[in-house]
Amino acid sequence: MKTEAKQRIPSVSVDNRLEVFSxxxxxxxxxxxxxxxxxxxxxxxxxxxxxxxxxxxxxxQEVFNMSPFSIPTDPKWENYAKxxxxxxxxxxxxxxxxxxxxxxILTVILASMVxxxxxxxxxxxxxLALGLFMVGLMIPVHSTLIPLFSTFTAINxxxxxxxxxxxxxxxxxxxxxxxxxxxxxxxxxxxxxxAVMDGASLNRIFFRITLPMTSPVIATAAxxxxxxxxxxFVFVNTFISSDQYKTLTVGIQNFIGQYTTDxxxxxxTLMISILPILLAFLILxxxxxxxxxxxxxxx
Amino acid sequence: xxxxxxxxxxxxxxxxxxxxxxxxxxxxxxxxxxxxGLMKWDGIGAKEFIGLENYKTLIKDDIFWKTAYHSFLLxxxxxxxxIIYLLIxxxxxxxxxxxxxxxxxxxxxxxxxSVAIAQLWLKIYHPTNGILNTLxxxxxxxxxxxxxxxxxxxxxxxxxxxxxxxxxxYILIYYAALKNIPESLIEAARIDxxxxxxxxxxxxxxxxxxxxxxxxxLAVVGSLKYFDLIYVMTDGGPNGASEVMASYMYHKAFRGxxxxxxxxxxxxxxxICLVVTWLIRKLTxxxxxxTY
Numbered sequence: 025m026k027t028e029a030k031q032r033i034p035s036v037s038v039d040n041r042l043e044v045f046s047x048x049x050x051x052x053x054x055x056x057x058x059x060x061x062x063x064x065x066x067x068x069x070x071x072x073x074x075x076x077x078x079x080x081x082x083x084x085q086e087v088f089n090m091s092p093f094s095i096p097t098d099p100k101w102e103n104y105a106k107x108x109x110x111x112x113x114x115x116x117x118x119x120x121x122x123x124x125x126x127x128x129i130l131t132v133i134l135a136s137m138v139x140x141x142x143x144x145x146x147x148x149x150x151x152l153a154l155g156l157f158m159v160g161l162m163i164p165v166h167s168t169l170i171p172l173f174s175t176f177t178a179i180n181x182x183x184x185x186x187x188x189x190x191x192x193x194x195x196x197x198x199x200x201x202x203x204x205x206x207x208x209x210x211x212x213x214x215x216x217x218x219a220v221m222d223g224a225s226l227n228r229i230f231f232r233i234t235l236p237m238t239s240p241v242i243a244t245a246a247x248x249x250x251x252x253x254x255x256x257f258v259f260v261n262t263f264i265s266s267d268q269y270k271t272l273t274v275g276i277q278n279f280i281g282q283y284t285t286d287x288x289x290x291x292x293t294l295m296i297s298i299l300p301i302l303l304a305f306l307i308l309x310x311x312x313x314x315x316x317x318x319x320x321x322x323x
Numbered sequence: 324x325x326x327x328x329x330x331x332x333x334x335x336x337x338x339x340x341x342x343x344x345x346x347x348x349x350x351x352x353x354x355x356x357x358x359x360g361l362m363k364w365d366g367i368g369a370k371e372f373i374g375l376e377n378y379k380t381l382i383k384d385d386i387f388w389k390t391a392y393h394s395f396l397l398x399x400x401x402x403x404x405x406i407i408y409l410l411i412x413x414x415x416x417x418x419x420x421x422x423x424x425x426x427x428x429x430x431x432x433x434x435x436x437s438v439a440i441a442q443l444w445l446k447i448y449h450p451t452n453g454i455l456n457t458l459x460x461x462x463x464x465x466x467x468x469x470x471x472x473x474x475x476x477x478x479x480x481x482x483x484x485x486x487x488x489x490x491x492x493y494i495l496i497y498y499a500a501l502k503n504i505p506e507s508l509i510e511a512a513r514i515d516x517x518x519x520x521x522x523x524x525x526x527x528x529x530x531x532x533x534x535x536x537x538x539x540x541l542a543v544v545g546s547l548k549y550f551d552l553i554y555v556m557t558d559g560g561p562n563g564a565s566e567v568m569a570s571y572m573y574h575k576a577f578r579g580x581x582x583x584x585x586x587x588x589x590x591x592x593x594x595i596c597l598v599v600t601w602l603i604r605k606l607t608x609x610x611x612x613x614t615y
Binding site for chain 2: 058059061062065068069070071072073075076079087088091092095123126134135137139140142144145146147153156157159160162163164165167168169170171172173174175189190191193194195197201202211213226227230235253254255256257258262272273274280287290291294297298301302305309313316317
């Protein structure tokens with residue numbers, strides 16, 4: 025291929041110099057360079073995670089005496105078993121699952137109800153209500169943290185999972201409504217209107233017709249919510265003090281604090297904490313891509 | 324049908340639960356933050372009204388302005404990194420086989436918890452066993468900087484995982500926008516003899532300018548709110564060299580038990596976020612809407 029390109033160059037006159045670049049061989053070469061760049065970016069993005077997996081299977085001797093790039097000769101799966109049984113990781117994991125699932129269900133149902141009322145029903149204040157939800161997107165969590173903490177303390181919700189679940193729900197409602205809104209607006213109303221004509225109640229229409237019809241976007245919104253909740257840190261770190269209620273993000277902080285020199289244990293803990301997200305990504309990558317795109321730039 | 328669809332009882336039933344949650348957990352706390360900012364308060368005892376005293380302290384607090392400067396630097400880095408993301412997206416949205424695969428791979432770090440990312444990068448930066456120094460060593464760099472312990476470098480060192488984390492997010496947004504440009508426009512320019520570079524600069528980028536503006540707002544406001552990653556990686560150290568506004572507020576309130584002062588910082592942070600959002604939108608306001 026290269027020689028072919030070289031042979032052609034002398035025959036191209038100066039005026040047509042640009043034509044060299046549109047020569048098929050040249051195009052192939054530049055396309056090749058582009059692929060190399062894209063591949064380097066891909067390696068940069070993915071390699072740290074692969075490396076994490078590698079050292080999660082090593083013991084300290086391998087970590088400290090061998091190259092960090094080496095493949096563990098005798099994978100120490102027991103690192104995973106150890107952190108799972110010692111040091112509350114299984115408890116943290118369970119808490120993460122419970123809070124995430126509870127908040128996702130609550131958020132998706134409440135957001136669907138709000139979106140239904142805003143797009144399907146006729147009322148004067150609907151734009152104001154929508155505006156309140158959308159402005160909520162811009163509020164930094166940290167500006168609400170101190171009052172939330174003092175209020176939860178006052179009503180005895182501090183160190184109670186409910187404080188976390190309610191906070192997750194409130195702060196995810198705006199983005200969830202934003203994701204749902206586009207789908208609701210594009211969805212034809214004929215089916216719902218026909219049901220109204222037939223005398224079905226709005227509750228029945230919402231639960232029997234609208235929710236099932238919007239299930240694709242509900243799945244998208246749910247997976248985005250799941251990722252946010254699973255990864256949340258500052259609410260749990262602020263509101264929860266007992267080990268029994270902590271989630272993985274906060275729990276691994278404590279745990280790693282105790283095991284600062286045991287790389288295998290740290291690696292296994294981190295792998296356990298990111299595994300559900302990686303699995304979700306493997307199965308639902310299209311929905312995640314769609315959710316992130318529709319939840320970010322519609323402003 | 325009009326009557327059914329404007330049933331006040333149903334509307335209230337559907338909107339009120341969500342509305343109460345965001346009012347109670349987002350809007351009321353903002354007002355409280357503004358109010359607490361006027362108090363001398365340790366978070367437990369009685370509040371004492373001191374007027375604008377906390378804000379006067381804030382204006383004279385050199386450490387606060389240092390943290391604001393750090394947040395500002397991170398915002399500038401984040402905005403500049405958008406250029407890299409945009410270039411990658413333009414390459415990706417050209418006729419590249421496997422573009423879908425690439426953009427999904429790029430997205431993975433964005434899905435992970437900042438806390439996990441912070442722990443992972445602590446290991447990457449590890450002086451003796453991290454991959455960074457090992458890699459540098461194999462290129463003959465025997466005396467690499469101590470990334471997270473050097474006050475001059477720490478902010479840059481923290482920015483690399485941020486760059487890593489958000490790359491896929493912005494590339495995804497740009498990619499989707501670029502794919503929305505009608506192929507006929509690009510084809511026409513190509514027939515007129517425009518080079519790929521000219522097409523990117525004169526056609527593609529102007530056409531997705533609205534999306535670019537939104538991403539600038541997202542990047543700048545997002546970086547004003549950075550907390551988790553810094554809290555875990557350096558906790559603002561060494562000696563405050565990586566402290567940002569959000570972490571300073573957190574330390575003042577939840578470690579220094581100065582909730583009044585912490586609230587003042589929190590309110591200031593909110594105002595900055597809103598002002599910056601407004602300002603960027605104003606500065607980059609389109610003279611005319613682009614339609615194809």
